[in-house]
Amino acid sequence: MIPARPPLALVLIALCGCATPPALDDRISAAAAAAPYPTLQPLAPLLTQAAQPPQITAQTTSATQGDAAGLRARAAALRGPVVDAATRTRMQQGLARPALR
Numbered sequence: 001m002i003p004a005r006p007p008l009a010l011v012l013i014a015l016c017g018c019a020t021p022p023a024l025d026d027r028i029s030a031a032a033a034a035a036p037y038p039t040l041q042p043l044a045p046l047l048t049q050a051a052q053p054p055q056i057t058a059q060t061t062s063a064t065q066g067d068a069a070g071l072r073a074r075a076a077a078l079r080g081p082v083v084d085a086a087t088r089t090r091m092q093q094g095l096a097r098p099a100l101r
Contacts, residue, residue, distance in 0.1 A: 083091070 081088075
């Protein structure tokens, strides 16, 4: 038995066909259009370089520790209360009032 309504995917595809295509004319500058194609690099040297063990130096260790200290400082700053004490007191007073009738 064939369903009475077309599936949603077909309706969406049909609606996409009705859309106006984006204007792509003159999106590329003259300098970019005149530029040569990039040189392709062989993959083997890149894979060999990626397979080498990372080199950890005093400079990379220092930079990583500095980044970690910065992140710890940001985390400590976020640990404070979200609502200050005066606002919290005002909110609690609003909750303590009886509802209007």
